[in-house]
Amino acid sequence: MSRIAYVNGAYVAQRDACVNVEDRGYQFGDGIYEVVHIHRGRFIDEDRHLGRLERSLAEIRLPMPMPRAALRLVLLEVARRNRVTADGLVYMQVTRGVSARDHAFPKVPVPVALVVTAKRIPPYPTNVDSFGISAITHPDLRWERRDIKSINLLPNVLARQAAREQGAGEAILFDPATGVVNEGAATTLWIVDAEGVLRTRHLDHVILPGCTRGALIAELEAAGIPYGLEPYNLDELRTAREAFLTSATSFVKPILRIDGVDVADGKVGPMTRRLFDVFARHVQASLGNAA
Numbered sequence: 014m015s016r017i018a019y020v021n022g023a024y025v026a027q028r029d030a031c032v033n034v035e036d037r038g039y040q041f042g043d044g045i046y047e048v049v050h051i052h053r054g055r056f057i058d059e060d061r062h063l064g065r066l067e068r069s070l071a072e073i074r075l076p077m078p079m080p081r082a083a084l085r086l087v088l089l090e091v092a093r094r095n096r097v098t099a100d101g102l103v104y105m106q107v108t109r110g111v112s113a114r115d116h117a118f119p120k121v122p123v124p125v126a127l128v129v130t131a132k133r134i135p136p137y138p139t140n141v142d143s144f145g146i147s148a149i150t151h152p153d154l155r156w157e158r159r160d161i162k163s164i165n166l167l168p169n170v171l172a173r174q175a176a177r178e179q180g181a182g183e184a185i186l187f188d189p190a191t192g193v194v195n196e197g198a199a200t201t202l203w204i205v206d207a208e209g210v211l212r213t214r215h216l217d218h219v220i221l222p223g224c225t226r227g228a229l230i231a232e233l234e235a236a237g238i239p240y241g242l243e244p245y246n247l248d249e250l251r252t253a254r255e256a257f258l259t260s261a262t263s264f265v266k267p268i269l270r271i272d273g274v275d276v277a278d279g280k281v282g283p284m285t286r287r288l289f290d291v292f293a294r295h296v297q298a299s300l301g302n303a304a
Contacts (some may be wrong), residue, residue: 019087032126037109045161046104046164048062051100053100073161078126100134100136109123109125111126139293146268149271160221200259200263201223206249213226213240214243215243233291251271255277264289
């Protein structure tokens with residue numbers, strides 16, 4: 014069965030889906046995207062993702078393509094038509110629409126463009142010991158507004174490709190001027206530092222406000238697990254007792270090696286193991302959010 018996409022008001026076979034060559038997303042990367050994890054047919058952290066979509070759109074002066082309730086119905090329908098009843102992802106992209114190519118916004122506003130797709134993914138992981146990856150460090154060469162979930166992802170693409178060419182699963186991006194660690198190419202980075210403190214970087218314009226990050230912080234606070242929100246540098250990363258990633262597609266993913274060197278003993282650490290379980294319970298609790 015062909016996958017189905019929603020494109021500007023119509024549900025079409027994905028193999029036939031298309032957008033105008035003068036769509037500003039294609040011409041300029043003038044748009045925003047979001048990805049939501051589906052588990053057992055339910056959206057996980059849906060409100061966080063739609064809230065971030067609204068914020069990112071507002072930051073580049075774009076309206077929502079439709080009210081949130083209507084957009085949710087579109088997401089549900091795309092998931093249903095693609096028979097994503099177990100685990101999957103729904104992807105949405107909003108651009109400034111179609112107009113003659115000019116860097117400035119269209120003089121006469123045009124309708125924003127919306128594309129939504131969905132696909133199945135492997136089942137939610139149950140064994141943290143088989144879920145770990147290696148990572149590399151890579152200079153952060155992105156623009157200064159990384160808090161906006163823009164479709165401009167070329168630096169992220171190049172960083173992730175560099176990781177793949179070295180047999181790694183993620184690139185850890187750092188400020189080349191200061192050595193401060195920011196985040197992964199498509200993930201939030203956490204460490205348990207040499208003193209045993211769980212840390213991730215504070216939010217500002219330098220990193221994306223990860224929805225899984227936010228959900229995990231809420232779980233940490235509910236469980237009374239202490240954590241710190243402050244920058245750390247490459248030296249602190251390399252002497253960390255544990256490191257792991259979070260994202261809508263990584264969940265809580267252990268990092269076992271960085272730049273070819275084991276993190277501590279190269280095994281999943283106790284905090285990572287605990288938080289893998291904490292987030293798994295969060296996902297199960299989210300099943301009450303009926304899709």
